[in-house]
Amino acid sequence: MRFRRILTASAFVALLGAGLYRTTVQAQPGSLKQIVPGVWFREGDLKELGHCNNVIIEMKDYLIVVDANFPSGARLALADAKKVSPKPVKYVFDTHHHGDHLYGNPVWTQAGATTLAYVGVAEELKRYEPKSWLAAAKERKDVADLHLPTAEPPKQTFKETPFVLTDGNRRVEFHFFGWAHTRGDGFVYLPKEKLICTGDAIVNGPYNYTAQGNMGNWPNVVDKVQKLDFKYVLPGHGGPGGREIPEGQKAFFVELKKAVAARMKAGAKLDDLAPKGADGKRMAKLDLPAAVKNWVGDSFATQVQDQFEEIAQGKPHGEIVGGK
Numbered sequence: 001m002r003f004r005r006i007l008t009a010s011a012f013v014a015l016l017g018a019g020l021y022r023t024t025v026q027a028q029p030g031s032l033k034q035i036v037p038g039v040w041f042r043e044g045d046l047k048e049l050g051h052c053n054n055v056i057i058e059m060k061d062y063l064i065v066v067d068a069n070f071p072s073g074a075r076l077a078l079a080d081a082k083k084v085s086p087k088p089v090k091y092v093f094d095t096h097h098h099g100d101h102l103y104g105n106p107v108w109t110q111a112g113a114t115t116l117a118y119v120g121v122a123e124e125l126k127r128y129e130p131k132s133w134l135a136a137a138k139e140r141k142d143v144a145d146l147h148l149p150t151a152e153p154p155k156q157t158f159k160e161t162p163f164v165l166t167d168g169n170r171r172v173e174f175h176f177f178g179w180a181h182t183r184g185d186g187f188v189y190l191p192k193e194k195l196i197c198t199g200d201a202i203v204n205g206p207y208n209y210t211a212q213g214n215m216g217n218w219p220n221v222v223d224k225v226q227k228l229d230f231k232y233v234l235p236g237h238g239g240p241g242g243r244e245i246p247e248g249q250k251a252f253f254v255e256l257k258k259a260v261a262a263r264m265k266a267g268a269k270l271d272d273l274a275p276k277g278a279d280g281k282r283m284a285k286l287d288l289p290a291a292v293k294n295w296v297g298d299s300f301a302t303q304v305q306d307q308f309e310e311i312a313q314g315k316p317h318g319e320i321v322g323g324k
Contacts, residue, residue: 032080033240035232036193038170040084041240044073044100046207050140052100055188055197055234056081060167062090065108066188066197067101067236068115072142074104078111089113091165093174094154095199095236096182097124098209099136103143105152117154118161118176120184125153127323128212162189177201179214179316180221187225195232196225202249204238206297210306214316215253222250252295255288260307270308274301 029045038058044051051073055066063081068074081089092108094117095101102125105115130150137144162173175187180201188197200209201221226246233245263273263286274282282301310317 028239030076032083034084035234035240036195039190039193039195040080041234042077042080043239044069044237046100046237049073050100051076052200052236053234053238054080056084057170057172057188057190058085058087059090059165059170059172061087063087064165064172064188065089065092065113066234067095067199068092068104068108070100070140070142071104071107071146073100074107077104078107091116093117093186093188094121095186095188095197095201096184097121097128097151098182098200099132099143099151101199101236102154103133103136103151105154106146106148109152109155114156115152115154116156116158116174118163118174118184118186119157119159120176120182121186122153122157122184124182124184124212124323125151131324177224178217178221179318180218181209181213183212183214183318185221189228189230191229193232194230195234196228196230197234198225198236198246200236201225202233202235202246204233204235204241204245204248204294206295206299207237208249208252208295208299208303210303210317211321212318213306214318215257215307215310216316218253219250222246222253226250248292248294252288252292255292256303256307257311259286259288260304261311264308264311270305273308274304 028043032040032042034040040056042054044053051069052067054069054077057064063085069077092113092115094115108115133151161176165172171191173189175189185199185201231242233242234240235245273286274284276282282305284301284304286304288296306317309320313320
């Protein structure tokens with residue numbers, strides 16, 4: 001089954017800053033890679049299965065998994081968790097409410113795990129469900145086969161951040177820095193290991209879904225992330241890397257807003273920036289600097305439209321599309 005929500009996965013080149021390392025990473029859907037001792041990165045098959053990435057974190061007596069994934073992705077991640085450790089998965093952290101990150105919740109809770117999220121994730125579910133769940137069930141067998149009327153919300157939420165889990169050796173912090181991709185964007189930070197899991201608030205490649213976002217505030221959220229001391233970045237989509245990922249993510253949104261605003265100031269309309277083709281689909285007529293091309297892909301015309309509407313209406317795009 002080919003996933004059509006955002007766009008296809010692509011290869012990318014990770015260019016790390018001074019003092020780190022330089023490497024070329026190819027997209028490897030389904031691969032499991034140890035990033036630091038006790039932390040594994042599982043790259044989801046976005047193109048064919050619609051899966052997000054997962055991170056497995058080993059604690060003294062249990063495992064923490066970042067993102068529930070779709071149900072089929074949850075089963076694959078659970079199988080990989082058993083490969084790296086006999087310890088049970090105790091917590092699964094939903095970085096946000098989108099189906100590719102949360103709809104697998106029932107798989108994990110049935111396996112004995114507690115699903116965990118920032119309170120904003122549960123609030124977003126109330127805003128967008130069951131409409132999104134029912135739509136997904138029509139297109140995805142793994143969702144339909146659960147025979148549930150709506151998405152399963154996280155079993156445990158927190159409001160004050162950072163929320164901390166520790167076993168005396170490893171400290172895992174769960175942060176919320178504001179509305180970027182969604183109103184509930186959560187981050188997982190391991191200060192000792194200098195590692196951060198970013199969900200879809202920071203992605204490595206052309207995977208930004210902006211419809212429910214706050215594009216104007218997105219760079220501010222990345223700014224707050226960048227104040228943390230980290231070396232490794234594990235995004236919700238795209239391969240792992242270093243500080244160049246949040247730097248590029250922020251630059252993409254800064255340059256996109258600057259370019260759209262400049263054209264609007266000169267009198268451009270939406271059809272000038274993203275005209276519709278014969279098939280009714282929009283095509284972007286906007287150039288961004290080469291430095292952010294890693295984040296420009298098949299969804300660029302939609303991102304241009306969302307940015308245009310956000311500027312024109314003077315409010316976050318997520319407020320424009322609303323919910324229920």
